[in-house]
Amino acid sequence: xxxxxxxxxxxxxxxxxxxxxxxxxxxQKHYVLKGGVNLRYFCQSPRYSEDVDFDAxxxxxxxxxxxLDAVLSSRALAFALRTHDLAIQRSSKPKQTPTTQRWKxxxxxxxxxxxxxxxxxxxxxxxxxxTSLGQVPDEIVRPYALRPPTVMRYLPSAMxxxxxxxxxxRTETQARDVFDLELLFRRWPDTxxxxxxxxxxxxxxxxxxxxxxxxxxxxxxxxxLEPDARELxxxxxxxxxxxARVVEKLLTLR
Numbered sequence: 472x473x474x475x476x477x478x479x480x481x482x483x484x485x486x487x488x489x490x491x492x493x494x495x496x497x498x499q500k501h502y503v504l505k506g507g508v509n510l511r512y513f514c515q516s517p518r519y520s521e522d523v524d525f526d527a528x529x530x531x532x533x534x535x536x537x538x539l540d541a542v543l544s545s546r547a548l549a550f551a552l553r554t555h556d557l558a559i560q561r562s563s564k565p566k567q568t569p570t571t572q573r574w575k576x577x578x579x580x581x582x583x584x585x586x587x588x589x590x591x592x593x594x595x596x597x598x599x600x601x602t603s604l605g606q607v608p609d610e611i612v613r614p615y616a617l618r619p620p621t622v623m624r625y626l627p628s629a630m631x632x633x634x635x636x637x638x639x640x641r642t643e644t645q646a647r648d649v650f651d652l653e654l655l656f657r658r659w660p661d662t663x664x665x666x667x668x669x670x671x672x673x674x675x676x677x678x679x680x681x682x683x684x685x686x687x688x689x690x691x692x693x694x695x696l697e698p699d700a701r702e703l704x705x706x707x708x709x710x711x712x713x714x715a716r717v718v719e720k721l722l723t724l725r
Contacts, residue, residue: 476555478585478587479519479521479695480519480614481555481557481578481580481587482519482520482521482578482587482589483511483519483520483611483615484552484555484557484615484617485552485557485576485578485587485589486508486520486523486589487607487611487612487615487617487620488548488551488552488617489523489542489548489591490504490607490620490622491551491617491618491620492542492545492547492548492551493539493542493620493622494620494621494622495547496538496541496542496545497530497535497538497539497542499604499621499622499623500528500529500623501527501528501529501530501535502525502526502527502528502530502593502622502623503525503526503528503598503602503623503624503625504523504524504525504622504623504624504625505524505525505526505624505625505630505633506520506522506523506524507519507520507522507524507647507651508520508523508524509624509625509630510630510651510654510655511611512605512607512608512611512624513605513607513608513624514627514630514654514655514658515658516651516654517696517697517699517700518647518650518651518692518695518696518700519695519696519697520695521588521589521590521695522589522590522591522592523589523590523591523592524592524593524594525591525592525593525594526593526594526595526596526598526599527572527593527594527595528598532567532568532569532572532595535572535593536564536567536572539572539574539591539593543559543562543574543576551617552578554616555615556580556581556582557578557579557580557581557587558578558579558581559576559577559578560577560578560579560586561576561577562574562575562576562577563575563576569595570594570595570596571592571593571594571595572592572593572595573590573591573592573593574590574591574592575588575589575590576588576589576590576591599625599629599632599633601625601626601628601629602623602624602625602626602629603623603624603626604621604622604623604624605621605622605623605624606619606620606621607619607620607621607622627655627658627659627662628659628662628663630651630655631652631655631656631659631662631663632663632667632668634648634651634652634655635652635663635668635672635673635676635721636672636676638652638675638676638679638680639672639673639675639676639679640672640675641679644679644680644682644683645691646683646687646688646690646691646692647691647692647695648679648680649680649683649688649713649714649717650688650692650713652680652717652720653713653716653717656716656717656720657716660720663724664724665723665724665725666724666725667724668724670725673721673722673724673725674721674722674725676721677717677718677721677722680714680717680718680721681714681718683714685707685710685711688710689705693705
């Protein structure tokens with residue numbers, strides 16, 4: 472009997488199945504995995520992601536749109552999803568511009584009426600050269616009985632700088648940025664050199680980090696964590712410590 476999965480696990484299964492088909496349908500030099508999915512697959516983050524994000528490189532938006540549409544409608548992806556009774560119920564393309572391409576999907580499980588939502592987004596803005604081709608680790612794919620896909624992904628130094636920029640520049644600051652930065656700073660404390668990032672950006676990021684309340688952390692981070700991590704981290708003290716560590720590290724990088 473298959474284990475009962477949470478909604479976020481079904482989403483992760485879909486993301487992995489998507490990567491498995493994408494790697495044979497689109498040259499891997501044209502897309503780089505970023506964001507929370509990259510952190511989970513390659514940095515041992517316990518946080519699941521609702522959406523999957525890429526930077527696109529060297530491919531026109533109209534060609535990428537054609538390729539991804541073909542992947543989403545492919546028999547190969549449908550076959551992979553069927554192994555766990557999942558299917559794409561609806562898909563839409565609410566944003567297709569020269570800089571951003573976004574697909575929204577509704578997934579459905581054959582034994583549940585509860586819809587499952589996810590987004591796929593490609594950015595055509597400047598890409599960072601600090602990338603590497605990686606194979607998704609066995610411990611990630613094993614629960615889903617999938618072969619591990621490979622994907623170009625950003626390295627920790629690039630991810631750290633991207634997260635700092637997001638924390639400093641978002642219109643609406645996200646608690647997950649603080650959570651992710653704390654993990655990156657803890658695992659790769661020397662990946663960003665002092666003075667490499669403008670002091671104003673670091674100070675803006677530190678200010679944003681301190682403004683986030685515990686309630687935002689509980690709503691947007693805790694419910695997406697693995698159960699064991701949730702038990703340890705669903706405490707105000709844990710959030711206060713994360714904020715303090717991130718702010719201290721940001722200010723020491725000036």
